[in-house]
Amino acid sequence: MRARRWALRGVLGAAVLGLPLLAPLPASAAPERVLDRLLPAEAVGPGVSHREFTTTKAAGKVIGDVVQVDLRAPGVRIDLLSAGKVASTAPVTAMADAAGAVAGINGDFFDISATGAATGPAVRSGKPIKAAVPQGRRAAPAVPGAEMDYVYAIGTDGVGRIDRLPLTGEVSSPHGTLPIVAYNQHAVPVGGVGLFTADWGRSRAQTLCGTDTDPQAGCADRWEIVVRNKVVTEVGSTGARALAADELALDGREQGATALRAFKVGEPVDIEYELTPASGVKPYAAVGGQPILVNGKPTERLDDRIRAPRSAAGNTADGHTVMLVTVDGRQTDSVGATLSELSALLAELGLDDAVNLDGGGSSTLVYREKGQPKVAIVSDPSGTSARRVPDGLGVFVK
Numbered sequence: 001m002r003a004r005r006w007a008l009r010g011v012l013g014a015a016v017l018g019l020p021l022l023a024p025l026p027a028s029a030a031p032e033r034v035l036d037r038l039l040p041a042e043a044v045g046p047g048v049s050h051r052e053f054t055t056t057k058a059a060g061k062v063i064g065d066v067v068q069v070d071l072r073a074p075g076v077r078i079d080l081l082s083a084g085k086v087a088s089t090a091p092v093t094a095m096a097d098a099a100g101a102v103a104g105i106n107g108d109f110f111d112i113s114a115t116g117a118a119t120g121p122a123v124r125s126g127k128p129i130k131a132a133v134p135q136g137r138r139a140a141p142a143v144p145g146a147e148m149d150y151v152y153a154i155g156t157d158g159v160g161r162i163d164r165l166p167l168t169g170e171v172s173s174p175h176g177t178l179p180i181v182a183y184n185q186h187a188v189p190v191g192g193v194g195l196f197t198a199d200w201g202r203s204r205a206q207t208l209c210g211t212d213t214d215p216q217a218g219c220a221d222r223w224e225i226v227v228r229n230k231v232v233t234e235v236g237s238t239g240a241r242a243l244a245a246d247e248l249a250l251d252g253r254e255q256g257a258t259a260l261r262a263f264k265v266g267e268p269v270d271i272e273y274e275l276t277p278a279s280g281v282k283p284y285a286a287v288g289g290q291p292i293l294v295n296g297k298p299t300e301r302l303d304d305r306i307r308a309p310r311s312a313a314g315n316t317a318d319g320h321t322v323m324l325v326t327v328d329g330r331q332t333d334s335v336g337a338t339l340s341e342l343s344a345l346l347a348e349l350g351l352d353d354a355v356n357l358d359g360g361g362s363s364t365l366v367y368r369e370k371g372q373p374k375v376a377i378v379s380d381p382s383g384t385s386a387r388r389v390p391d392g393l394g395v396f397v398k
Contacts, residue, residue, distance in 0.1 A: 034059045034341055035348040044367050045102050045397035047073020050378065053349075055327075059341045060307055063334040064327035065365050065378050066349060067103045067395065071158050071320050075398030078154045078322060079285045080124035081107070082391055085201025086184045089116040089388035092364040096375045101394030103367035104375065105324040106311055108288035109139040109358045110390045114206060117186040118390045120288015121151050121165040121275055128275040129199055130184035131167035132288065136213040137187040143339065143356060144301040146290035152313045152355045152393070155281035159319035162291050162353045163283065169195065169273030171250060175262045180250075180273050182207070190220070193256040195273055196239075196249040204239035208253040220253035223260040225269075232267045235260075287393055289313065289355030292343040296352050304340035309363035309382045313393055314346055314354025323351055324393060326365040330382040361387045367395075 036056045041049040047070035055062040069078060081104050083090035089110070096104035108118040119139050122129040132148035153163040169180030171193065182194030188207050196204050209219035226234035227248045239251055248271055252260040263269070277283055292299050293314060309329035315322045325346060329336020337345065339356060346354040357363075361383040366375040377386055 032058070033348070034344040041068070043370070044395075045076075047076040048102060048395055048397060050103070050367050055337070055341070055345065059337065059345070060335040061333075062327045062329070062337055063380070064325065064345075067105070067324045067365065067367055069322045069324070069395050071154070071160065071322060077284075077396050078160075079394055079396060080122055080129070080287055080391055081394040082124060082129070083116075083389070086122075086130050086199050086390065087115040087117045087186070087202045089390050091386045091388055092366050092392050093375055093377060093386065095392060096366050096394055099394050099396075101375070101396055103324065103395040104392050105313065105326065105366075106358055106362045106364045106389045107391035107393060111139055111186040115186040115202070116390055117184075118288055119148065119186070121149055121286060122288065122391055123151075123153070123165070123275065123283045123286035126156065126282065126284050128183070131165070131182065131275060133182075133185045133187040134189050134212040137210065137215055140358070143290035143292060143299065145299060148288075150289060150291055150355065151283070151286040152289045153277070153283040153286040154322070155279070156284045157281055159281070160315035160322040161279060161281070161319055162289075162294065162355060163281075163286065164278040165275040165283070165286060166278075167273065168276055169271070172270040172272075173263065174267060175259070178256070178259055180271070183273060187215070188251060188253055188256070190253065191255040193250055193252040193260065195271065196243065196251060198243045198245045198247065201242060203241075204249060204251050208251060221257050222251065222253050223257035224249055224251045225260050225263045227269050227271065230269055230271075232263050232265050232269055235263060235265060285393065287313070287357070287391055289357050291353070292339055292356045293346050293351060293354040296347055298340065298343035298347070302338075302340040302343055304338045307336035307338055308359050309361070310337050310339075310342045310359040311357040311363040311365070312342060312346055312354050313357060314351040316350055317352040323349060324365060324395070325349065326363050326379040328380040328382075329363075331380055334380065358389065362389050364389070
């Protein structure tokens with residue numbers, strides 16, 4: 001348990017974040033409130049601040065942290081943090097320091113037992129990095145109604161929003177066209193063809209194991225072709241070596257493998273793919289997440305039984321103010337939050353839309369105090385040390 005740097009001082013300074021002061025509630029109404037005390041803000045940089053909060057007894061007495069970001073402030077941006085490759089992991093502190101971020105939070109649920117790759121889509125600096133695995137290969141129980149291609153995104157218009165990023169793509173060759181149904185994913189759908197780039201970072205063979213409903217199922221019949229400059233340069237079944245920056249790999253399983261066996265070295269191949277935003281706004285940054293607050297209201301059937309450490313990202317109604325939020329759990333002074341409680345807390349903080357990120361031992365919020373060369377963890381990780389994760393959201397200032 002971390003040593004807290006502050007004594008609870010009510011809601012002094014609440015207006016620093018542009019939030020209304022919390023007025024006392026009648027005793028009969030108190031159980032409906034989740035947010036209890038919101039402490040004064042600490043400046044992290046222009047347009048960026050950090051503060052801590054507690055929840056009411058009705059919400060289990062939780063301690064948490066929020067980093068608030070004004071996307072309209074000059075020089076402020078939010079981007080995807082990465083461990084380097086899709087199939088790799090690192091602590092949030094290391095990712096934030098390597099990228100030069102002043103603050104950051106862990107990102108999506110991920111394939112913790114095997115490849116380390118995140119389950120949902122990801123976009124960094126306007127470049128699509130990966131798409132979403134099939135729903136049955138989700139690494140954690142789904143929030144009701146949350147499909148795998150949901151993300152929390154910062155658009156090229158400088159606005160934060162919940163969005164969806166489905167994959168569309170195809171391979172054109174003398175053998176006709178094939179749909180691309182996976183992109184740098186830890187699970188290629190049964191019978192399909194997946195596209196991999198150098199961003200993946202390791203053997204692709206394991207992505208062709210399991211099924212869309214049983215991750216523990218055996219490995220499928222598989223085949224791979226490697227493409228450079230729109231020409232097939234290799235064919236085979238292993239997919240073991242990492243790809244060079246100018247190479248693409250097409251990996252098929254079952255019917256997809258059968259189709260790829262027709263390709264020969266030297267044949268022309270044209271590959272087109274994109275993540276198409278449902279909002280119509282191209283994302284500058286995006287991380288996979290599950291919507292739990294939409295238009296100021298909690299999504300339906302949120303769990304209200306299981307308390308755990310949680311992480312979330314969301315925005316105010318105009319999309320210009322973004323908050324990165326963690327609630328500590330599995331501690332003597334902080335029991336964690338249910339998804340229902342987390343949704344209510346985010347609404348009381350002033351958010352209109354928000355997603356649930358990976359929680360439990362992954363839940364980590366960091367920021368760099370003025371004058372310090374590196375970020376420090378300000379949440380209270382539930383494990384003995386901060387977990388290694390594949391991605392996150394980072395806050396950057398000039």
